[in-house]
Amino acid sequence: MDPKMDSGFLAEDEPLDDTFNVLKEILPEEVVGLMDQMLCHEMAWHMGHPLSTSLFTSYHLDRLLWPDPKRLDDARFDRHEQVSQEDGLLHVIFRAYCLATIKCCNFVHRRVSTEHYYEEEDFVSNLYNRKLLDDFKASDMQQLLDEALKVAEEISAWDGALRKAISVRLTLRRRLLIALKFDPSPDQEARIRCWKHCSELLPALIQTHTVSKPVTAAFSIKIQRRLASSVPPRPMVEATFGETHAFLANLCRDAADVYRVLEYHGSTDILNFACTFQFRKPQPSIYVRCLLQSMIFHDMKVLGSVTITQTIHDDLEELVLPADILLDPANGNVEAPHDPRFQIAKEMRAFVLRVGDSFLDIFRAVCMNRPRMRRMLCHLVSDWEGVQLEAENLDVELRKYTREKPLTEGDPTSIEIWSFPLSSWAYYYKLRQMEWIIQLGFELDIYQDDELPGMYWYLSNVAGAKIQHLERIQTFVTRRSGQSKKLSPSQKASFKRCFSLLDVTLLETSATQWFAIALSKLHTVLSMLPPRVEGHPPLPYSTAELRHALRMRPFMQLSIPEPAPYAELSAATSIPSGTAEDESQGSIKDQTMSMLEIAGEAARNARKEWEALGKLDAKTARCVNCEEWWRASVKDIIRACIACSITVATTEKGVQTALGMGRPLSDVLTAEMPRAGKRYHDFWIVPKFTVQQV
Numbered sequence: 001m002d003p004k005m006d007s008g009f010l011a012e013d014e015p016l017d018d019t020f021n022v023l024k025e026i027l028p029e030e031v032v033g034l035m036d037q038m039l040c041h042e043m044a045w046h047m048g049h050p051l052s053t054s055l056f057t058s059y060h061l062d063r064l065l066w067p068d069p070k071r072l073d074d075a076r077f078d079r080h081e082q083v084s085q086e087d088g089l090l091h092v093i094f095r096a097y098c099l100a101t102i103k104c105c106n107f108v109h110r111r112v113s114t115e116h117y118y119e120e121e122d123f124v125s126n127l128y129n130r131k132l133l134d135d136f137k138a139s140d141m142q143q144l145l146d147e148a149l150k151v152a153e154e155i156s157a158w159d160g161a162l163r164k165a166i167s168v169r170l171t172l173r174r175r176l177l178i179a180l181k182f183d184p185s186p187d188q189e190a191r192i193r194c195w196k197h198c199s200e201l202l203p204a205l206i207q208t209h210t211v212s213k214p215v216t217a218a219f220s221i222k223i224q225r226r227l228a229s230s231v232p233p234r235p236m237v238e239a240t241f242g243e244t245h246a247f248l249a250n251l252c253r254d255a256a257d258v259y260r261v262l263e264y265h266g267s268t269d270i271l272n273f274a275c276t277f278q279f280r281k282p283q284p285s286i287y288v289r290c291l292l293q294s295m296i297f298h299d300m301k302v303l304g305s306v307t308i309t310q311t312i313h314d315d316l317e318e319l320v321l322p323a324d325i326l327l328d329p330a331n332g333n334v335e336a337p338h339d340p341r342f343q344i345a346k347e348m349r350a351f352v353l354r355v356g357d358s359f360l361d362i363f364r365a366v367c368m369n370r371p372r373m374r375r376m377l378c379h380l381v382s383d384w385e386g387v388q389l390e391a392e393n394l395d396v397e398l399r400k401y402t403r404e405k406p407l408t409e410g411d412p413t414s415i416e417i418w419s420f421p422l423s424s425w426a427y428y429y430k431l432r433q434m435e436w437i438i439q440l441g442f443e444l445d446i447y448q449d450d451e452l453p454g455m456y457w458y459l460s461n462v463a464g465a466k467i468q469h470l471e472r473i474q475t476f477v478t479r480r481s482g483q484s485k486k487l488s489p490s491q492k493a494s495f496k497r498c499f500s501l502l503d504v505t506l507l508e509t510s511a512t513q514w515f516a517i518a519l520s521k522l523h524t525v526l527s528m529l530p531p532r533v534e535g536h537p538p539l540p541y542s543t544a545e546l547r548h549a550l551r552m553r554p555f556m557q558l559s560i561p562e563p564a565p566y567a568e569l570s571a572a573t574s575i576p577s578g579t580a581e582d583e584s585q586g587s588i589k590d591q592t593m594s595m596l597e598i599a600g601e602a603a604r605n606a607r608k609e610w611e612a613l614g615k616l617d618a619k620t621a622r623c624v625n626c627e628e629w630w631r632a633s634v635k636d637i638i639r640a641c642i643a644c645s646i647t648v649a650t651t652e653k654g655v656q657t658a659l660g661m662g663r664p665l666s667d668v669l670t671a672e673m674p675r676a677g678k679r680y681h682d683f684w685i686v687p688k689f690t691v692q693q694v
Contacts, residue, residue: 106132129228165208463513607641
């Protein structure tokens with residue numbers, strides 16, 4: 001037998017079960033220690049470890065949960081034998097804490113299981129044939145905790161530190177129980193207060209941890225033998241109290257902040273909130289991300305009050321169809337089939353039905369962990385290719401009812417240009433997903449260092465295509481606003497919101513394009529310094545062309561924009577090689593200086609536009625609910641732009657020094673590549689050059 005594969009393996013002279021007695025009298029210091037150990041195991045479960053290696057290793061919890069209690073009075077430590085329950089410390093205080101902990105886990109399990117998540121990637125939902133007090137109410141646990149707090153106050157033999165330690169833990173557990181309560185329609189303000197109160201109790205929790213006395217014998221992996229599981233035994237999770245405190249502090253902060261999303265200002269604001277919220281470091285836990293999912297869409301409602309149809313209509317109106325007949329609510333009241341408005345309402349209902357899941361999948365993807373988000377987007381972008389093609393056909397069909405006139409350049413024989421509003425909307429979201437896929441590749445360190453010039457160049461191309469597309473939308477919206485003779489106040493406000501969103505999006509996309517150009521040129525120069533980064537792994541079975549095909553794979557099924565051919569990408573991100581004796585060496589240096597000049601100018605333009613973006617008010621920038629996080633992200637990008645400009649100046653100095661001395665550039669400059677978590681912003685990898693004293 002192998003102890004790594006068989007939980008029944010016993011060493012020589014090892015008993016089958018541990019001899020720990022859950023009914024033995026325990027000291028107050030040991031109760032504090034047991035509470036802290038249980039909290040550590042609970043947070044380990046939140047971090048993604050299974051219950052079999054965390055909470056279910058507790059002998060006390062095993063006694064409460066098995067056999068499954070039919071009444072709350074059955075969930076006792078002495079359920080198998082009759083003993084005196086005069087020990088209020090064990091049978092009242094610690095029992096109440098254990099039962100409330102189990103109920104908290106029940107609420108978390110129900111919340112996560114009802115949303116989209118990935119088993120054993122973020123969370124392990126296996127309960128091993130145990131029930132987490134599903135049939136009992138939270139109010140019953142609150143009553144037990146209130147009785148425990150009363151008993152703790154009445155015991156005069158304890159000193160102040162012990163009484164405070166136990167009271168803080170019972171109060172924290174009571175607040176967590178209320179905050180985690182599974183409720184489809186929670187009281188927003190009450191939940192926020194509970195989470196903030198939990199945060200306020202954490203300093204006292206860590207302060208009183210010094211009086212605790214751990215009881216290691218109360219937890220054992222041998223309990224895994226009693227659990228219904230088909231996997232080999234796993235070692236017990238050992239989470240430190242410091243790690244637990246930090247995780248719980250982030251959980252309380254994130255859970256309180258996530259309720260901000262419930263203020264509806266449009267789908268763009270919701271998406272910006274989700275993106276900036278998920279970009280926090282460390283990333284919010286699986287429970288908070290599932291809570292965000294449930295708030296965004298639950299019971300066919302967005303944010304609990306807005307239908308998915310209204311959300312998509314609002315998004316269409318804000319981006320491509322301000323004050324348009326296609327989105328007129330009165331169309332739904334027309335019952336005559338021959339009326340164009342009846343046909344418009346019919347076609348728009350079919351369109352919403354088709355794109356509803358695809359639209360919501362974007363929000364679901366943003367609520368995943370970062371690697372899973374990128375993987376989901378790689379699949380979604382192909383789906384949106386289909387949405388775009390179907391929307392294009394629908395645009396052609398709707399022209400018969402809207403009597404749209406094409407845009408021409410004044411010459412009747414010129415090519416007719418149609419607006420294609422629904423297709424334009426789908427194409428915009430497809431381009432946005434392409435940007436995220438590429439940028440997440442930088443954040444997750446997916447690309448090799450020598451791939452960075454090409455991927456930043458491709459990002460600039462995608463951003464350029466997005467700019468052209470937004471300008472096209474802007475042209476048709478401007479034309480429509482000019483053709484409308486009399487606009488009502490609501491129609492004027494609709495056009496104003498649309499122009500505002502287009503201006504902001506154009507500014508942000510232009511800033512992205514400039515910064516991508518700067519880093520593409522800078523990393524191209526960096527490619528002249530072999531080895532580029534110390535410790536770069538050899539790639540004996542890889543070629544640049546094969547890696548390029550791999551990076552373009554998510555976009556191979558797209559008709560527009562077409563994936564960049566390897567020859568084009570390679571030509572845009574390379575400098576001809578040469579030696580000191582080669583006559584073209586001077587030309588190579590000139591090309592290097594030219595690239596650095598382009599990089600410097602692009603970095604300055606990027607900084608200018610990001611600074612302009614950062615000066616916008618929250619309503620204009622579509623970040624009303626997440627203004628401080630959004631501004632912090634913009635400031636980090638501006639710092640990266642400044643660092644890029646400094647790096648370009650340092651590199652120019654190094655190139656001039658190398659030219660003056662007739663030495664290779666690699667003898668004069670050394671490069672340092674910051675990894676994820678050590679950058680100004682994870683999307684923007686700014687290398688650091690240092691001029692060597694030669």
